[in-house]
Amino acid sequence: MKRGKWQGMLSIVRFNWPFYLVAALVFLGAIVGTFLSRDSWILFSCCAIAAGSGYFIFVSLGVSNLIYDRSDLYRWHWLERALGGEKHGRFVFCHSGFDEASVALRERLAETEWRILDHHDPATMTETSIRRARKLYPPTQGTEAAHFGKWPVGEGWADVVLGIMAIHEMRTVGERAQWFAEAKRCLTDAGRIIIVEHVRNAANFLAFGPGFLHFHSVKNWQRSWEGEGLRLMDGFRITPFVQVFVVGKI
Secondary structure, eight states, X not given: OOOOTTHHHHHXXXXXXXXXXXXXXXXXXXXXXXXXXXXXXXXXXXXXXXXXXXXXXXHHHHHHHIIIIISSTTTOTXXXXXXXTOOOSEEEEEESSOOSSHHHHHHHTTTSEEEEEEOOOXXXXXXXXXXXXXXXXXXXXXXXXXBTTBOSSOTTOEEEEEEESOGGGSOSHHHHHHHHHHHHHHEEEEEEEEEEEEBSSHHHHHHHGGGGGGSBOHHHHHHHHHTTTEEEEEEEEETXXXXXXEEXXX
């Protein structure tokens, strides 16, 4: 399933267009203000506003294009390392309302048995961006609705549990711990949980400003799985902005 060269970046704009529209209007207004102003302080303020809003628009979109369209994230070469170079027969793929990866993964790993779980809860996951994403990209065929703390998957069924840019929607350590507890229950003794996420670090702050607070720190992720008796087997980055955690049973 071939992705467009700008698909990821354009999806970010489509899901969050009110923010970018406001930023664009502020940017254009500040630019106009620099030409009309006769007061040095007003001119300075307009320049500062133009720089700030322009930075948000162009840097956040540029980084989004780098991550989602130019990096290895959706080219999947990183997956071989995450899987330990081994073949696995049964996968559980989890998302939180927006699934742009399971079709490509099922094509790439065609001989694998899949369960696709949608953890979206409209009562708690109220962000308008998720609602727009679900409207534009409905769940794929065969997707099963499942609370993040109770999955319709048998104990020890899965060799791999995958969560890509989705599990951060469980906003508290306790909610994420419930998710890891269910992943552990469904996992074989030698299985692995693979989490791919932005993390709350300096790189994401520089790229997305206050938006980086929507991500969780590495320590918070660790607290979530260590509390459920899981250990980090491997960890690496896909660009400075995205972290891969490979977690397994102790």
